[in-house]
Amino acid sequence: MFNRILVANRGEIALRVIRACQELGIQTVAVYSEADKDALYLRLADETVCIGPGPSKQSYLDIPRIISAAEITDVEAIHPGYGFLSENAQFAEVCRSCHIQFIGPSPETMRKLGDKVEARKLAREAGVPVVPGSPGIVVEEAEALSVAREIGYPVMIKAASGGGGRGLRVAHNDASLSTGLRAARSEAEAAFKKSGVYVEKYIPRARHVEFQVMGDLQGRLIHLGERDCSLQRRHQKLVEESPSPALTPEARQRMGAAALAVARAAGYTHLGTAEFLLAPDSQFYFIEMNCRIQVEHPVTEMVTGLDLVKEQLRIASGESLRLAQEDVRLHGCAIECRINAEDPENDFAPCAGKVSLFSPPGGPGTRVDSHVHSGYTVSPFYDSLLAKLIVHRENRRDAIAAMRRALEEFVVEGVKTTIPLYLELFGHTNYITGDVDTTFVETYLGGG
Numbered sequence: 001m002f003n004r005i006l007v008a009n010r011g012e013i014a015l016r017v018i019r020a021c022q023e024l025g026i027q028t029v030a031v032y033s034e035a036d037k038d039a040l041y042l043r044l045a046d047e048t049v050c051i052g053p054g055p056s057k058q059s060y061l062d063i064p065r066i067i068s069a070a071e072i073t074d075v076e077a078i079h080p081g082y083g084f085l086s087e088n089a090q091f092a093e094v095c096r097s098c099h100i101q102f103i104g105p106s107p108e109t110m111r112k113l114g115d116k117v118e119a120r121k122l123a124r125e126a127g128v129p130v131v132p133g134s135p136g137i138v139v140e141e142a143e144a145l146s147v148a149r150e151i152g153y154p155v156m157i158k159a160a161s162g163g164g165g166r167g168l169r170v171a172h173n174d175a176s177l178s179t180g181l182r183a184a185r186s187e188a189e190a191a192f193k194k195s196g197v198y199v200e201k202y203i204p205r206a207r208h209v210e211f212q213v214m215g216d217l218q219g220r221l222i223h224l225g226e227r228d229c230s231l232q233r234r235h236q237k238l239v240e241e242s243p244s245p246a247l248t249p250e251a252r253q254r255m256g257a258a259a260l261a262v263a264r265a266a267g268y269t270h271l272g273t274a275e276f277l278l279a280p281d282s283q284f285y286f287i288e289m290n291c292r293i294q295v296e297h298p299v300t301e302m303v304t305g306l307d308l309v310k311e312q313l314r315i316a317s318g319e320s321l322r323l324a325q326e327d328v329r330l331h332g333c334a335i336e337c338r339i340n341a342e343d344p345e346n347d348f349a350p351c352a353g354k355v356s357l358f359s360p361p362g363g364p365g366t367r368v369d370s371h372v373h374s375g376y377t378v379s380p381f382y383d384s385l386l387a388k389l390i391v392h393r394e395n396r397r398d399a400i401a402a403m404r405r406a407l408e409e410f411v412v413e414g415v416k417t418t419i420p421l422y423l424e425l426f427g428h429t430n431y432i433t434g435d436v437d438t439t440f441v442e443t444y445l446g447g448g
C-alpha cells in the first residue's frame with residue numbers, strides 16, 4: 001500500500017478520500033486554492049499546499065501547479081476525485097511521465113472512453129446496443145439534417161467530449177436542429193475547448209440506469225450493480241438510488257454483462273461507471289462511460305457494504321480484487337440526494353454566500369457526506385454541492401420514509417437549498433411508485 005498520496009480535489013470528495021486514507025494508514029497531502037484556505041479537509045490532511053487563486057483554471061485545473069505540489073511533497077500517487085482533472089487523459093499521462101501514479105485507468109483507456117463517439121464505436125463492436133445516430137462527428141449541417149431525417153425527430157445533439165450535462169441539445173425539427181447545433185458547439189468549445197458534436201435519437205420517457213464496474217491491474221473485472229439516476233434537472237443528476245426500481249434480476253444480469261463488455265473492450269482497470277438509457281419497452285442503450293469515482297458512489301457502498309475509495313487505493317497499489325462477481329450482493333435500498341446551494345425561486349441559480357447554520361440529520365441508516373459547517377462560505381468559483389444525504393434501509397418504502405424524515409431534520413440557513421424541492425418530490429406518487437423518467441423533475445417544476 002502507498003505511504004503518501006496527494007488529493008487533487010476539494011470539497012466533500014477531498015474529505016472522503018482523506019478519510020479513506022487515514023483508515024488505511026496512508027498520509028495525505030491536500031491542495032487548495034486561496035478561496036478554500038479555511039476548508040475543513042485541510043485540517044485532516046497531513047500536509048497542505050496552496051496551488052493558486054480561486055478560479056479553477058488557475059488552481060484545481062492547473063496541471064503544472066498540481067504536479068509541482070506532488071513533487072515537493074514527494075507523494076507516490078494522486079487521487080483526482082471527480083470533476084476537475086479526473087477524466088483528463090493528458091493529466092494521467094503527465095503523472096506517468098513524472099513517475100507519480102494516477103489513481104484511475106490508463107491514459108489510453110481514458111482517451112478511448114473520454115470521447116463519446118469513440119466510446120459508442122467501442123460499445124457497438126463489443127455487441128452492446130447504443131442509441132441510433134450519426135456514425136461520427138457531424139461537420140456539415142446538411143449531414144446532421146440527413147441523419148435526423150433518417151432516424152426521425154426528436155434527436156439529441158451531443159458534444160463528443162461533453163460531461164456534467166453540458167453540450168447537450170434536443171431538437172424537434174430542422175429549424176431547432178440548426179440552432180441546437182450552433183448552441184451545442186459553442187457550449188462545448190467554451191467548456192471543453194473541443195467543438196465536435198454528433199447526433200443521436202432522443203429516447204423519450206427513458207430512465208437513466210448506470211452500472212458500477214471495478215477492475216484490477218491483473219485483468220479481473222466485476223460490476224457492483226446499478227444506480228438509477230432518473231431524477232435530473234438540466235441533464236444533471238439530483239437523486240440516485242440502488243437498486244433501480246425498474247430492473248428485474250434478469251435485466252440486471254443483461255445490463256451488467258453489457259457494462260462489463262464495454263469495460264473489457266477498453267482494457268478497463270480501477271473504478272468506472274457505464275451509463276445507459278432504459279426505454280419504456282425495456283430496451284437499453286449504452287450512452288457513455290465515466291472513468292472515475294462518481295458523485296453518487298455512496299449508494300453503491302451502502303448496498304454492497306464496500307468502501308469504494310479504499311478499493312480504488314487497493315487496486316492502484318496492485319492488489320487483486322478480493323471479490324468475485326458471485327460474491328456481490330445488493331442489500332436493501334439506498335437513496336442519495338444532492339443538496340445544492342441553489343435558489344428554487346430564481347430558476348435554481350447557484351447561491352454563493354455564508355452558511356450561518358448547518359445542522360445535518362443523523363440517526364440509523366443516515367449518512368451525510370459534506371465539507372460544510374456553520375460559518376462556511378460557499379464560493380462562487382465551484383459547483384454548488386453542499387452535501388450528499390444518503391439513507392439505507394431494508395426496502396425502498398422504508399428508505400423513502402427515512403429520507404423524508406432526514407430532509408425534515410436538515411437545517412441549512414444563510415443560503416437557499418434544494419431541500420424543499422426534495423421534500424416535494426419524495427411525497428409525489430410517481431416517485432413513490434417508481435414511475436419516473438429523466439424528464440420527471442422538469443415536468444413537475446413546469447407545473448405538469
Ligand code: ADP
Nearest residue numbers: 056082083084163164165236237294295296383
Ligand atoms: P456525475 O454527477 O455522474 O458523477 P458529472 O459529469 O455530473 O458526473 O460531474 C461530476 C461532478 O464534477 C459534478 O459535480 C460537476 O459539477 C463536476 N464537474 C464536472 N466537470 C467539471 C470541471 N471541468 N470543473 C469542475 N467541476 C466539474
Ligand code: ADP
Nearest residue numbers: 156162163164165166201202203208235287438
Ligand atoms: P454527460 O456527459 O453530460 O453526463 P450523458 O450523455 O451522460 O451526458 O447524458 C446526460 C443525460 O442526458 C442523461 O442522463 C439523460 O437524461 C439525457 N440523455 C442523454 N442522451 C439522451 C438520449 N439519446 N435520449 C434521451 N435523453 C438523453
Ligand code: MG
Nearest residue numbers: 163164275288
Ligand atoms: Mg453522463
